[in-house]
Amino acid sequence: MSARELIELIGPLFIFIGTIFTFLSAIGLIRLPDVYTRSHAASKSTTLGVLCTLFGAFLFFVITEEFVSIRLLLGIFFVFLTAPIAAHMICRAAYRSNVVLAEQSVQDDLKPFLKEEGMKD
């Protein structure tokens, strides 16, 4: 195996690491107990995994064809920007539509504030 082939394997290696992260987040999506804990798995590690995958594709095109893809960079930026916002919106909607916390959860800091707010209305 020549050095050229080894360099060309960097991109696919990044892609493989990224898909491993995505798979771990899917396992978390199955095994964690309620919406609020599942949103950790669904937002953080999926974002990291897809970022690694897109970066690996970017590196593959740069190394093999010397093609700098602005669209892939925009995709990385966009996923990095929107996935946490989406997770935040889902958790907010879940709490306001009275989805109960898991039985193991210890603390609920938002409850007194929302009660106060409800009294004002």
Place this chain on the structure above:
Amino acid sequence: MFEFLMSGSLILLVLSIFACLYRVWKGPSMPDRIQALDTIGITLVGGVAIFSVLLGTHAFLEVILIVGILSFIGTIAFARSLERGVVIERKRVD
């Protein structure tokens, strides 16, 4: 080695999409299903990137942007409609 890495990552992606589909089917509450659908959308973005590397073409790179934007807008619309009952709020000025 290249084929092994690529097919391995495609298999992992398919498995994780099936896991999300299980959550969509089973999910006890509505936000669970929305969250799983959002994760499926983001995972699809990675799948499109892998296919464009596997086929060695630049033609699919627009699909990444479009799937990302559509999945984001769909998630936001679902979450707002779940929270307030409407997607777009109109403030009435009397």
